[in-house]
Amino acid sequence: MSQVSDRFSRDQMAERVAQDIPEGAYVNLGIGLPTKVANFLPPEREVFLHSENGLLGMGPAPAPGAEDDDLINAGKQPVTLLTGGAYFHHADSFAMMRGGHLDICVLGAFQVSGSGDLANWHTGAPDAIPAVGGAMDLAIGAKQVFVMMEHLTKTGEPKIVESCSYPLTGIGCVSRIYTDLAVLDVTPQGLQVREMAPGLTFNDLQAVTAARLLPPDSEQGARA
Numbered sequence: 359m360s361q362v363s364d365r366f367s368r369d370q371m372a373e374r375v376a377q378d379i380p381e382g383a384y385v386n387l388g389i390g391l392p393t394k395v396a397n398f399l400p401p402e403r404e405v406f407l408h409s410e411n412g413l414l415g416m417g418p419a420p421a422p423g424a425e426d427d428d429l430i431n432a433g434k435q436p437v438t439l440l441t442g443g444a445y446f447h448h449a450d451s452f453a454m455m456r457g458g459h460l461d462i463c464v465l466g467a468f469q470v471s472g473s474g475d476l477a478n479w480h481t482g483a484p485d486a487i488p489a490v491g492g493a494m495d496l497a498i499g500a501k502q503v504f505v506m507m508e509h510l511t512k513t514g515e516p517k518i519v520e521s522c523s524y525p526l527t528g529i530g531c532v533s534r535i536y537t538d539l540a541v542l543d544v545t546p547q548g549l550q551v552r553e554m555a556p557g558l559t560f561n562d563l564q565a566v567t568a569a570r571l572l573p574p575d576s577e578q579g580a581r582a
Contacts (some may be wrong), residue, residue: 363543364555365538365539366464366537366538366539366555367396367538367556368538369394371506372391372392372394372395372397372398372506373398373524373535374399374536374553375392375395375464375532375536376395376398378534379395379399379403379462381404381405382406383405383406383461383462383474383505384414384460384461384465385405385407385408385460385461385462385464385500386407386408386409386410386455386460386492386500387407387431387461387463387464388431388463388464388493388497389431389433389466390465390466390468390497391466391506391507392465393419393431393433395506396416396417396418396419396437397418400577407457408443408451408454409432410432410448410452410495411431411438412445412446412450412451412463413431413445413452413492414443415439415440415444416437416438416439416440416441417438417439417440417443418438418462419435419436419438420438421474427510430496432491440512451481451491451551452495453498455492455495455496455499456472456495456497456498456499456524456559457573458501460499460500461502462500462504463500463502463504464504464505464506465478465493465503465504465505466478466505466506467507467517467525467527468481468517469518469519469524470505470507470518470522470527470532470535471519471520471521471522471569472518472519472520472544472549472569473517473530474532474533474545475521475522475526475528475529475531475533476499476522476526476527476528476531476532476533477522477523477525477526478493478527479523479527480524480525482523482524482529482555490527491522491528493528494527496527496535497527497528497531498531501556502533502535503528503531503532504533504534504535504536505532505534506536506537507535507536507537508538509535509537509538509567510537511569516566516567516568517537518535518542518568518569519568520569520570521567531553532544534552534582535549538555538572539554539558539563539566540543540552540554540555540558540563545572547572548569548570549566549567549569549571550571550572550574551563551571551573551574552574553570554574559580560573560574
């Protein structure tokens with residue numbers, strides 16, 4: 359990876375995801391890294407942020423000192439509520455997720471396969487605490503699933519793999535992957551590279567990705 363002059367920061371990743379969320383979309387932001395996306399949605403763009411603990415119409419994170427302990431997202435982080443926002447029962451929130459009423463969900467992941475399988479709730483380790491939450495409902499219920507994650511594990515192993523070795527959250531559910539190294543689309547032909555971090559070559563990216571990638575100039579062929 360010595361040829362990489364830069365990586366996308368977490369804020370840059372969040373800003374990049376925010377660019378792909380259209381006006382009027384109903385969106386769930388998963389716990390962890392995806393929650394940052396709320397801070398980069400343009401204020402003039404109306405997007406309805408949903409949280410499975412029963413909120414619709416969340417805004418960006420509150421200013422320091424302005425937190426309300428009774429206003430939190432599913433990850434127990436303080437949030438704001440925009441004008442017109444609503445609170446409702448947990449069961450109603452899951453009915454929204456399972457009923458196909460969300461346009462996009464943005465989730466973190468332990469692994470994503472080349473065919474768009476998602477593993478994000480359990481590593482399978484005997485001492486790990488499983489934390490599925492609403493991930494399975496979101497993965498299947500949302501019209502599009504965006505994954506936002508680091509490209510490699512802390513020990514340098516690829517998180518984008520040919521086949522997931524961790525317990526699956528959903529099969530073939532991921533539409534697009536955003537990492538600190540690239541933006542990738544899941545297509546029937548393979549993972550299509552849309553963007554790469556500055557200074558990164560396609561060969562560099564393929565070397566740290568365990569699934570086969572299609573280079574940016576093969577986009578037309580992938581659509582054929």
